[in-house]
Amino acid sequence: MKLIEALEFLKRPVPESAPEWNSFLACGMTPLHLQTFLAARLQVRLPQYRVVIKTGLFGDLIGNLGRLQMSGLNSLVLAVEWVDLDSRLGIRNLGGWKPTTFRDIAASVIRVAATLEEKLGEISERIPTVISMPTLPLPPIFTTGRAQTSTFEVELRHTVSSLTASLSQKSGLRVLNAQCLEELSPSTERYDVKSDVLTGFPYTLSHASVMGELLASLVVPPNPKKGLITDLDDTLWAGILGEDGIEGISWHLDCQTHMHGVYQQFLAALAGAGILLGVASKNDPVAVGEAFKRSDLLISENDVFPIEAQWSRKSESIQRILKTWNVAADSVVFVDDSPMEVAEVKAAFPEMECVVFPTGQYRAIWDLLWRLREMFAKSLVSKEDSIRLGSIRDAVAWRAAVPAGASTPDDFLKAAEATITFDRPLPDGAPRAFELVNKTNQFNLNGMRFGESEWKNYFADPKAFLLTIEYKDKYGPLGKIAVIMGKAGVHKLHVECWVMSCRAFSRRIEHQCLKQLFELFEVDEIAFDYRSTPRNTPFREFLTEVLEEPPVPGVSLSKKSFDKKRLPLFHRVEGTVNV
Amino acid sequence: MFETETRLQKCFASVFPGLTLEEIRGTGADSVGIWDSLSTVTLVAVVQEEFGIEIEPSVLAQLNSFDAFRDYLCQLSQPGELR
Numbered sequence: 001m002k003l004i005e006a007l008e009f010l011k012r013p014v015p016e017s018a019p020e021w022n023s024f025l026a027c028g029m030t031p032l033h034l035q036t037f038l039a040a041r042l043q044v045r046l047p048q049y050r051v052v053i054k055t056g057l058f059g060d061l062i063g064n065l066g067r068l069q070m071s072g073l074n075s076l077v078l079a080v081e082w083v084d085l086d087s088r089l090g091i092r093n094l095g096g097w098k099p100t101t102f103r104d105i106a107a108s109v110i111r112v113a114a115t116l117e118e119k120l121g122e123i124s125e126r127i128p129t130v131i132s133m134p135t136l137p138l139p140p141i142f143t144t145g146r147a148q149t150s151t152f153e154v155e156l157r158h159t160v161s162s163l164t165a166s167l168s169q170k171s172g173l174r175v176l177n178a179q180c181l182e183e184l185s186p187s188t189e190r191y192d193v194k195s196d197v198l199t200g201f202p203y204t205l206s207h208a209s210v211m212g213e214l215l216a217s218l219v220v221p222p223n224p225k226k227g228l229i230t231d232l233d234d235t236l237w238a239g240i241l242g243e244d245g246i247e248g249i250s251w252h253l254d255c256q257t258h259m260h261g262v263y264q265q266f267l268a269a270l271a272g273a274g275i276l277l278g279v280a281s282k283n284d285p286v287a288v289g290e291a292f293k294r295s296d297l298l299i300s301e302n303d304v305f306p307i308e309a310q311w312s313r314k315s316e317s318i319q320r321i322l323k324t325w326n327v328a329a330d331s332v333v334f335v336d337d338s339p340m341e342v343a344e345v346k347a348a349f350p351e352m353e354c355v356v357f358p359t360g361q362y363r364a365i366w367d368l369l370w371r372l373r374e375m376f377a378k379s380l381v382s383k384e385d386s387i388r389l390g391s392i393r394d395a396v397a398w399r400a401a402v403p404a405g406a407s408t409p410d411d412f413l414k415a416a417e418a419t420i421t422f423d424r425p426l427p428d429g430a431p432r433a434f435e436l437v438n439k440t441n442q443f444n445l446n447g448m449r450f451g452e453s454e455w456k457n458y459f460a461d462p463k464a465f466l467l468t469i470e471y472k473d474k475y476g477p478l479g480k481i482a483v484i485m486g487k488a489g490v491h492k493l494h495v496e497c498w499v500m501s502c503r504a505f506s507r508r509i510e511h512q513c514l515k516q517l518f519e520l521f522e523v524d525e526i527a528f529d530y531r532s533t534p535r536n537t538p539f540r541e542f543l544t545e546v547l548e549e550p551p552v553p554g555v556s557l558s559k560k561s562f563d564k565k566r567l568p569l570f571h572r573v574e575g576t577v578n579v
Numbered sequence: 580m581f582e583t584e585t586r587l588q589k590c591f592a593s594v595f596p597g598l599t600l601e602e603i604r605g606t607g608a609d610s611v612g613i614w615d616s617l618s619t620v621t622l623v624a625v626v627q628e629e630f631g632i633e634i635e636p637s638v639l640a641q642l643n644s645f646d647a648f649r650d651y652l653c654q655l656s657q658p659g660e661l662r
Contacts, residue, residue, distance in 0.1 A: 004625050007593035032617075033624060198636055199620050205628055 001209050003033055006040035014043075014050045021049035023075045023219065024068060028061040028084040030200035037212025038077060045220040058200055059087070062112065065119045070127050074453040075219045078131040079211065080116070081202065082138055082156075085109040089138060089156075091196065097141045102152040109156055113163040124172035125428065128452035130218035132176035132211065133164050136191045136202055171431065172452065174218040174379065176211075185210040220451075223439060225353065225375045226327050227276030228267065229318055231336035232283060232309075235357040236264060236299075237291075241283055246291050251298070259365045263357075264298035266369050271303035274385020275376050276325050276392070278306055280317035280334070280345075285309040305393055314341050315348035325392060326502040328441065328535070333375055335368075382432045384479035391503050394475040398506070413508060414570040418473040420512055422520070422575035425468055427459040433468050433483045440499035443482075443510070443542070447533035448497050463487040465521075469513060471504055478504055484513060486529075492556075493521050496529040502538070510542050512571050518559045527556045583630075583652050590629050591645060594622045607644035626652075 001009075025031050025038060035053050043051045056064030061084040068076070083090030086108040088101065095101075123129055142150035168175045185207045196202035203211065233240045238257035239249035251261035271277050277299075281288060288309040292301040301307075306324050308317035314336070322329060330351035336342050337357040346354040353375065358364035401412065425433065438449050450458065458464055469482035482500035486493060495517070500510060517526055530543060530551045543551035546562060591603045595613060598606065606614070623634055626648060632655060634642070642648055 003621075003628050004590060004593045007596075007621070007625065011593070011596040032620065036621075194633075194636075201620075205624060 001037065001040065001213065003036065003205055003209070006033075006036050006209070006212070009040045010036070010043060018048060018050045021046050021051045021074050022054065022072055023051065023077055024054050024056075024073055025077050025079070026056055026061060026064045026068070027079040027081075028059050028064075029079070029081065029196075029202055030058055031055045032199065032201040033205060033208040034079060034201070034203060034211055037209050038215055039212075041212045041216035042219060045216055062115055062119070065116075065123065068123065070123065073127050074451060076123060076127045076129040077215050077219060078120075078129070079135075079215070080131060080133055081136050082134045083202075085112045085134070085156075085160075089141070090202075091139055091193070092200065097139070099143055102142075106152055106155045106159070109159050113159050117163055117166055120167060120173060121170060124170050126456060127172070128219070129173045130176065130215055131167060131173065132181070132215060133160055133178070135178075135181060135185075135187075135207070135211070137187065171380075171428075174221075176214055176218060181210065181214060184214070221377065221379075224378050225275075225333050226331040226439075227278065227321075227325055228270060228333045228335065228372070228376070229278045229280050229321055230267065230334075231314075231338070231341065231357065232279060232281040232288065232291075234337040234359045235335060236260065236267075236279075238359070241287050241291055246287065246294065249291060252296075259362055261298055262369070263365065266372070268299040268303055270372075270376055271299070271389065272386070273376070273378065273381045274388045276327070276389060277304045278321040278325070279304055279308060280314050280321065280336075281307075281309045282311055282314070283309040303389065305389055306396075313344060313348075315345050318345055318349065318352075324396060326442075326505075333372065335372075380431050382435070382479075384432055384481075387477055387479050388503075390476055391478045394478075395503050398475055410568050410570070413568075416473040416475065416507070416570070417572075418471065418507060418570065419572045419574060420509060421470040422516055422573065423468045423470065424466060427455060427466055430466060430468060432480045433466060436480070436483045436499050436501065437485070437497055440501060441533070441535040442502050442538045443498075443500040443505070444533065444536045444539055445495065445498040446529055446531035447536060448529075458485070461487065463489070467513075467517075469500075469509065471507065471509055473507075482509060482513065484517065488521050489523070491523055492525045492527060493517060493523045494527050494529065498528075498539075505538065508567055508569055509571075511546075511567050512569050512573065514546065514557070514562055515566065515569065516573065516575075518562065523559070525556050525558050527554060529553070530555055583656060584649055586629055587626070587645070587649055587652060590622065590625045591648075593625055594618050604645055607646075622648075630655075 021042065023042060025035055027034070035055060039051050039053045056067065061078070061080065081090070083092070086105045087093040088095040088097065088105055120129060120131070138153060138156070142153055144150040164175055167173050190204060190207040191202060192204045230236055237249040237251050238255065238260045241249055250257045251264060252258060267277055279288070288307060292307070306321055308320055310317065318334060322332065329349040333353045333355060334342070334345050335355050335357050336345070337359045339356050342354045342356050345352065355368065355371070358368060434450065434455055441447070459466065465486060465488055467484040468480050469484070470480045471478045478501070481504040483497070484495060485497040486495040514526070528543065528551065530553055532540060540551060543555070546557060546565065547555060548565070588600060588603050591606060592598065595603065595606065595618065619639070623639065623642070627634055630652060638651065642651060
């Protein structure tokens with residue numbers, strides 16, 4: 001993005017009613033064009049808000065953090081440079097570069113780093129925080145030649161690396177990736193000496209543009225995709241299974257097909273992070289089953305479900321996989337080496353990300369893996385991520401066990417030996433709840449989404465509550481599959497957010513939730529902040545069932561009415577809920 | 580000349596939103612209340628980026644109006660100097 005484009009984008013009218021998104025840009029430099037680029041990039045990502053960026057005083061990064069007014073702030077962005085750690089590491093202050101000062105500079109950097117770590121530890125617990133560590137080159141301060149690393153330089157970099165490692169472990173803080181920055185803004189093209197001296201803004205426009213883009217992407221990360229469907233022949237492996245046979249397909253260095261092994265390894269890593277993996281291949285299912293039993297395959301058969309190997313159109317296979325996963329097409333990526341197959345699937349699912357696997361092109365495969373990593377990026381891997389695919393298999397087994405055409409019979413539910421655990425975690429310690437609320441579409445009361453700061457602010461109200469619901473039965477655990485949030489009154493409970501994973505349908509968990517809400521909060525009535533969304537039909541049907549009429553916004557359900565119509569429930573209920 | 584003026588108008592419009600074309604043409608540090616040091620730095624950066632040039636600090640003080648910018652760019656508009 002050029003500066004003129006950023007300025008023009010910021011001129012576009014935002015609806016009067018749009019709420020403000022307040023971000024504080026903390027830096028020691030004149031924020032100038034970095035502020036402009038960051039504002040424009042945030043506004044692109046937050047069209048429903050009016051982005052406002054506040055800044056502090058020049059040359060006083062630590063002081064700006066100390067004066068930070070956290071109330072009403074949605075995010076904090078820090079752009080740290082060497083000069084913020086010690087002003088002698090810049091060129092605007094002529095504080096001396098004699099070798100006798102090195103020891104003092106190194107000690108000063110350690111002190112400032114410790115202060116930053118302490119302050120950011122406190123701030124990031126309350127405000128979502130993103131930070132870039134020094135991006136500009138150190139000045140020619142050391143006595144060694146350009147090619148030789150100075151001991152003091154190593155000490156300085158070690159201090160910053162230690163600080164980065166510590167900050168990256170904090171849940172409310174995201175650190176800009178130096179490798180990514182290097183790719184988009186090479187280090188030799190970042191520093192504008194003239195601008196630094198004349199205006200106090202040290203970034204070239206191209207560097208400021210990239211910094212604005214990357215920092216904004218950390219403030220408002222995109223929703224990760226949920227699943228990947230891959231082709232097999234000349235994609236997961238090299239060769240055609242039907243022609244080359246099970247031993248003829250390969251993914252090895254000696255066959256010059258190693259990049260397929262790298263792709264398998266990458267998919268296995270995605271599976272480990274809870275990404276759903278499926279196969280859509282025009283192939284003989286028996287041969288595919290045998291191929292997946294090869295011991296040198298880098299991805300386990302258990303990591304992939306379902307495997308659709310048959311001879312009809314790929315889009316039909318994908319339709320079945322989506323149904324099994326119960327996810328929307330726009331949450332899925334399809335990878336196939338055939339441009340024709342990719343085009344066929346894209347035509348059937350325009351909202352799906354469909355990618356051609358560039359067989360035989362080393363660099364292009366490398367770039368594809370980075371692109372996929374970006375699409376599936378997530379900061380945390382939860383317990384639920386590790387059991388997601390297993391629970392989908394269990395759900396299929398569950399559906400197969402239920403007599404066709406019948407609603408789930410009582411005997412079957414009773415025999416499932418289900419246990420539901422209700423918990424009331426601290427909002428800060430509930431990343432799974434935050435994730436569920438922000439990605440569940442179907443069983444969703446109103447489609448409400450939360451930013452990190454909105455999440456923290458919501459629970460600042462003493463009446464606010466957060467319930468998480470975990471489920472397991474003899475078919476296996478589903479993990480935390482539902483979240484209910486709202487405000488508790490004396491006789492009435494206001495449910496403002498209620499989501500449940502589609503993996504947990506047909507188990508009467510939602511009915512048990514209602515029963516527990518009445519009992520735990522000892523209320524006579526529950527009001528629902530219901531709103532219809534393009535995708536929340538399952539929730540509407542549930543409310544219609546318990547209310548015996550289609551729901552409207554603000555609809556209430558009395559305990560008396562619920563008790564009269566309640567379906568038999570067979571779950572064992574556990575929990576540590578204190579209301 | 581015409582193209583340079585049009586591109587320059589676009590630069591001014593991005594830095595001074597809300598001004599009409601006529602107002603932009605009559606813009607000068609004395610006539611526009613919002614023409615401060617920040618907008619000067621921003622305008623110079625936008626013009627440098629748009630025209631692929633580097634404006635020397637020594638001439639900054641003279642670039643105090645739309646006409647001054649246009650004349651400066653015209654002086655540079657020898658073949659190969661402007662992008």
